[in-house]
Amino acid sequence: xxxHNLGLMVAFAASMTFSPGPANLTLLGTSVQLGVKxxxxxxxxxxxxxxxxxxxxxxxxxxxxxxxxAAVLAIKVLGTLYILYLAWGLWKVRYAEVGKSQPSAPGFxxxxxxxxxxxxxxxxxxxxYSQFVSPETVVTDSVQLIVVFCVSGFLANGSWMVLxxxxxxxxxxxxxxxxxxxxxxxxxIGLSVALWLT
Numbered sequence: 762x763x764x765h766n767l768g769l770m771v772a773f774a775a776s777m778t779f780s781p782g783p784a785n786l787t788l789l790g791t792s793v794q795l796g797v798k799x800x801x802x803x804x805x806x807x808x809x810x811x812x813x814x815x816x817x818x819x820x821x822x823x824x825x826x827x828x829x830x831a832a833v834l835a836i837k838v839l840g841t842l843y844i845l846y847l848a849w850g851l852w853k854v855r856y857a858e859v860g861k862s863q864p865s866a867p868g869f870x871x872x873x874x875x876x877x878x879x880x881x882x883x884x885x886x887x888x889x890y891s892q893f894v895s896p897e898t899v900v901t902d903s904v905q906l907i908v909v910f911c912v913s914g915f916l917a918n919g920s921w922m923v924l925x926x927x928x929x930x931x932x933x934x935x936x937x938x939x940x941x942x943x944x945x946x947x948x949x950i951g952l953s954v955a956l957w958l959t
Contacts, residue, residue, distance in 0.1 A: 767905065770893045774910045777885045778917035783844050783952060784811075784875045784882075785921040790851045790945045791867055792925025793932065799866040800922050804915075806872020811914045812907070814876050818886040819894070819903035836880050841953045843878040848949035851942050881952075886910065 779785075784807045792800040825832060876882040889910065894902040931937040 766893055767909075770889060770906065770909055771913070773889060773892075774913040775917070777881075778910070778913045779920070781948060781952070782881055783840075783847060783879050783949065784872075784914075784918055786945055786949050786952070787847050787867075787872075787875060788918050788922040789925040789928075790847075790942065792922045793928045793941060793945075794854060794925075795866055796929055797922060797926045800925070802869045803867045803872040804918055804922055806869035807875050807918055808872075808911065808915050809869070810873045810876035811882060812911050813873075814882050815886055815907045815910055818883075818890050819907060833880070833883070836878070836883060837957065840878045840880045841957070843874065844949055844953040847875075848946045848953070851949065852946040854942050 788800060788804060788807065791803055886906075889906055890903075893906060928941060931941065
């Protein structure tokens, strides 16, 4: 891949992975509640799930999605249900009393499901593959795509997780706690609606 195209791919990956989405908002909400240390397994699960998406697109699943729109519809339905489930989890903790009981950390396997059930992740990778992978250099371009998107995703997800730990101190104020988790839940619900408008 030429340097010019590689630069464009890095810019595209950064703009997509750093923007709010199910993974970033879930990491933010979990880190707000539990802190960075307890959120790290979730982060690694999310990154591993994204790697699985990227590998699947590069070995041909993207073409399958383009050929069979029903598969995209199935991902949208499952993704919407999962995002709403995540939103419900954030909604429920609005009234939880700080220090009363420590909720269990979501862990690696919950994170592993986020991107495979995230239509935004699939569409982002299909778009990137169609724009930046050339048939003449498909192997090297695919490797570069996987590396760029996984590194960008890790940095983006990690940044949102750290942001959550910064907000963590405000949870001691019940009104702030209510506002933070209500806002996160509503943003996730909004994302689930936006998936059907694209």
